[in-house]
Amino acid sequence: MSIIDAIVVGGGPAGLLAAGRAAELGAKVVILEKMRTPGRKLLITGKGRCNITNSASVIDFIPHVFPDGRFLRSAFSNYYSKDIIELLEKYGVEVTLERGGRYFPASNKSLDILNALLNWMNELGVEIRNGQRVEKLIIETEKITGVKSNGEIINASQVILATGGKSYPATGSTGDGYELARQVGHTIENPIPALVPLETKGSVAQKLQGLNLRNVKAVVWIDGKKAGEAFGEMIFTHFGLSGPIILTLSRIAVMALQNEKKVEITVDLKPALDEKKLDMRLIRDLNEHGKKRVGNIFREWLPSSMIPVFIDLIGLDPEKSCHQVNGKERKQIRNLMKNLRFEVSHNRSFKEAIITAGGVLTNEIYPKTMMSKKISGLYFAGEIINLDAETGGYNLQIAYSTGWLAGNSAAKAGIENE
Secondary structure (H helix, E strand, C coil): CCCCCEEEECCCHHHHHHHHHHHHCCCCEEEEECCCCCCHHHHHHHHHCCCCEECCCHHHHHHHEECCHHHHHHHHHHCCHHHHHHHHHHCCCCEEEEHHHEEEECCCCHHHHHHHHHHHHHHHCCEEEECCCEEEEEEECCEEEEEEECCEEEECCEEEECCCCCCCHHHCCCCHHHHHHHHCCCCEEEEEEECCCEEECCCHHHHCCCCEEEEEEEEEEECCEEEEEEEEEEEECCCEEECHHHHHHHHHHHHHHHCCCCEEEEEECCCCCCHHHHHHHHHHHHHHCCCCEHHHHHHHCCCHHHHHHHHHHHCCCCCCEHHHCCHHHHHHHHHHHHCEEEEEEEECCCCCCCEEEEEECHHHECCCCCEECCCECEEECHHHECCEECCCCHHHHHHHHHHHHHHHHHHHHHHHHC
């Protein structure tokens, strides 16, 4: 049996990039994947479309990463968005650029991305062993010598942990890698769901279930203090709030909920108008349609499904004519349009979280190689690292870049050891 140079634990995007790069440099690589097939989570990204990456420059990308995107500078300087696009195009994937700098496959099928990466693996001779549950890392004098998987010791001088986080556990991301890292002395920042929908108190969100709002601004408040804001699209659900801007703000909300702080989300339905301009519009419309029922004029201002909810919140008689609306009622209408408030009670679970916040601390990993500072020959890639980002292809690019760098470093270290 041939000697294995590098073991990659996990067959997601980070693991596939790590294995591919190491194999390109001549390493004999084996991927140990827990599930029956690799790339399960990749298939559901972007609602099955796969938001491959983002066109942002490195300088613009880094602020979208938490808690410290600067850790990724070396990884991005070695392998970035143009590189993954070039690789995918080589294997027949045509890509398109959409709003917000988001790249998608032209086919809108994430399967095309996975197939391209698997074809790359096949061409390079990377062996993928499915159904492999790694139980232990084998360490001798602070150096890795292999792993124990399904009860069998598999020897290798380099091991890359690319096991993912805890989000979407049905795809295999159940936090196994955190325990493996902890066993050999690494510190794990407590994993929490990120890019996750939020549950709200009361019945307003439920009454608006299914309503999708565009071009609105959401603000998250922690104990009454503004903690973040986002502009774009959101959706009301049977439990509360979801959609891109809510997912973006959810990291702040979840961390505050963990610390038992009061979390509120306000939605500005008219962000293009300040209070004064909105008030002038309301006065104009009410005057122009003075004899109409006030319930009808709301159609000029809000989506139809929102109207009865708004009227109920204000306590307004929908049969009242527009010229009968007084200043106090107009102020209530304006305030609701600018500050529709929801108190957040909980976040949804890892089953609905797009990404995991938390993981192996970056100060225990060499940023120029992705190697552990504690165990020689052990590397980390992807979501297992304490890095997470906003929606828009950022998280997948982190996986590609850290995976490529880990594979590159492991292969070169393996060659030097021969």
